[in-house]
Amino acid sequence: xxxxxxxxxxxxxxxxxxxxxxxxxxxxxxxxxxxxxxxxxxxxxxxxxxxxxxxxxxxxxxxxxxxxxxxxxxxxxxxxxxxxxxxxxxxxxxxxxxxxxxxxxxxxxxxxxxxxxxxxxxxxxxxxxxxxxxxxxxxxxxxxxxxxxxxxxxxxxxxxxxxxxxxxxxxxxxxxxxxxxxxxxxxxxxxxxxxxxxxxxxxxxxxxxxxxxxxxxxxxxxxxxxxxxxxxxxxxxxxxxxxxxxxxxxxxxxxxxxxxxxxxxxxxxxxxxxxxxxxxxxxxxxxxxxxxxxxxxxxxxxxxxxxxxxxxxxxxxxxxxxxxxxxxxxxxxxxxxxxxxxxxxxxxxxxxxxxxxxxxxxxxxxxxxxxxxxxxxxxxxxxxxxxxxxxxxxx
Numbered sequence: 095x096x097x098x099x100x101x102x103x104x105x106x107x108x109x110x111x112x113x114x115x116x117x118x119x120x121x122x123x124x125x126x127x128x129x130x131x132x133x134x135x136x137x138x139x140x141x142x143x144x145x146x147x148x149x150x151x152x153x154x155x156x157x158x159x160x161x162x163x164x165x166x167x168x169x170x171x172x173x174x175x176x177x178x179x180x181x182x183x184x185x186x187x188x189x190x191x192x193x194x195x196x197x198x199x200x201x202x203x204x205x206x207x208x209x210x211x212x213x214x215x216x217x218x219x220x221x222x223x224x225x226x227x228x229x230x231x232x233x234x235x236x237x238x239x240x241x242x243x244x245x246x247x248x249x250x251x252x253x254x255x256x257x258x259x260x261x262x263x264x265x266x267x268x269x270x271x272x273x274x275x276x277x278x279x280x281x282x283x284x285x286x287x288x289x290x291x292x293x294x295x296x297x298x299x300x301x302x303x304x305x306x307x308x309x310x311x312x313x314x315x316x317x318x319x320x321x322x323x324x325x326x327x328x329x330x331x332x333x334x335x336x337x338x339x340x341x342x343x344x345x346x347x348x349x350x351x352x353x354x355x356x357x358x359x360x361x362x363x364x365x366x367x368x369x370x371x372x373x374x375x376x377x378x379x380x381x382x383x384x385x386x387x388x389x390x391x392x393x394x395x396x397x398x399x400x401x402x403x404x405x406x407x408x409x410x411x412x413x414x415x416x417x418x419x420x421x422x423x424x425x426x427x428x429x430x431x432x433x434x435x436x437x438x439x440x441x442x443x444x445x446x447x448x449x450x451x452x453x454x455x456x457x458x459x460x461x462x463x464x465x466x467x468x469x470x471x472x473x474x475x476x477x478x479x480x481x482x483x484x485x486x487x488x489x
Contacts, residue, residue: 095145095331097298097312104310110317113139113290116309118297118332119324120144121153122271122459123452125278126467127322129197132285134471139288141316143295143309149275152326152459155396155428157347157369157381159360160194160267160460161213162187165436167365168238169229179482181236183437186480187458190465191267198278198464206273207374211359212241213266216248216257222365223259230261239264253356256413257363268360268371271460278464297332300449307448320474323451326431326459328394335443339488340431340454344391345381346402347428350410351421352376368409378417380406396427432456434488438463440470441485450474451485 115131117124120142128140144150163184164171171180191210199208217223230240241262248257282289295311300321302308309316323329327342353376360371368382383405384391390399403425410417433439433454443449452470455462469479481487 095296095298095328097296101312102298103313104315110308110315111141113141113316113318115140115320115322116307116316116318117142117322117324118300118309119151119326119328120148120291120293121151121324121326122149122275122278122463123153123326123455123467124322124324125275125282126464127324127452127470128289128467129278129282129285129464130468130471131474132282132289134475136286137288139290141290141292141318143292143297143311143316145294145296147293148279148291149272151328152428152430153275154272155347155426156271156345156430156457156460157360157371157379158207158268158271158373158460159213159369159371160191160269161360161458162191162263162266162461164458165432165456167215167225167229168233169225172232175482177236182480183482184238186465186483187461188265190462191265193468194274194464198274198281202277206277207270208267208274209269209359209374210265210267212262212264213268213360213362214243214248214252214260214262214358215362216252216254216260218257218363220258226259226261251358252361253416254361254413255415262359266360269460270373274460300332302446307446319448321449322470323449324453325451326453326455327429329431329451329453331394333443333449335445336451336453339434339439339485341392341434342394342429343384343432343457344393344395344427344429345384345457346391346398346406346426347379347381348403348406348422348425349377349379350417351423353378353416353420356416363413370409370414377423378410378414378420380409382406383409394429396429398425398427430455430457430459437482438466439485439488440466440473440479440483442473444489
């Protein structure tokens with residue numbers, strides 16, 4: 095995040111805009127933070143700043159999965175954190191979906207192409223299937239609803255070949271992420287007129303001004319009592335605190351022309367590294383394969399590469415017969431924020447307790463950010479927050 099002297103529109107006229115809170119980042123994290131802060135106090139004046147257009151970052155560049163848990167299978171969560179914390183992490187994401195349904199969707203599923211049909215993890219080898227079966231047994235013992243499926247189920251319910259079976263997570267969902275973001279904004283605007291959205295405002299500095307904080311963009315200066323970084327993978331550009339905590343990681347995606355409906359729900363494969371789903375409108379979207387170019391997929395570039403795009407097409411040809419020889423209409427990439435331990439983080443900068451943040455969603459922003467925004471509001475208003483999400487775990 096940098097602005098040249100020549101493009102800085104406020105070099106000669108630095109008139110400040112005064113608000114109570116400035117949120118940097120106009121994606122689902124920033125919108126969620128604004129939603130819950132406004133719900134806490136409708137009189138708060140809040141400015142949401144976005145470098146490009148709202149949702150231009152990872153929010154508008156993902157595959158639209160709203161999935162429970164985290165980047166790891168549940169059994170690995172248990173191995174790392176123990177049963178109690180693993181269940182807490184899973185419950186947190188389940189509540190995220192419940193909060194979205196309750197406070198955002200409110201019966202408008204079709205308007206945002208929302209489907210809550212669950213999601214599948216598929217195994218191409220017996221060894222992976224055994225791990226998935228072990229995971230399903232563990233989850234069932236902890237009252238998490240899952241379903242085992244075999245090779246025939248994969249073929250009949252998902253139209254996929256080359257998989258020996260898998261499991262279904264029954265409470266997952268999918269959505270058009272930009273329409274979801276627009277609906278969150280609508281709910282914010284229904285709550286009053288004190289939240290303002292500023293697109294094409296690139297932040298290049300946050301400085302202290304007495305008891306206030308001044309946020310400088312290429313178009314204006316904003317003064318507020320608190321500042322919130324909702325910048326996820328881009329956080330390290332604003333403050334070095336995030337350099338060893340949130341790592342920018344690129345993901346690549348492509349989408350086909352519309353096809354006749356053949357898939358029951360979204361799918362993961364290859365230990366959750368690859369993912370695909372069919373949209374309600376028929377298109378098949380697929381992403382992943384960053385393991386093929388690990389070094390190249392770390393950083394802030396949003397370019398696509400031949401290696402990964404060809405792998406995505408090859409997956410369709412090999413595993414999804416109804417996608418063979420279909421037209422690819424769009425290819426894109428996006429920068430996600432992977433946290434150091436795979437869990438999201440909420441807190442205030444150790445160097446400045448008036449600057450807060452939320453991020454590190456590790457490829458699960460839609461499945462975590464709305465609830466994380468509520469947790470941030472809890473923290474700001476002095477309430478306890480879960481230990482696994484608190485940034486104090488690194489202090």
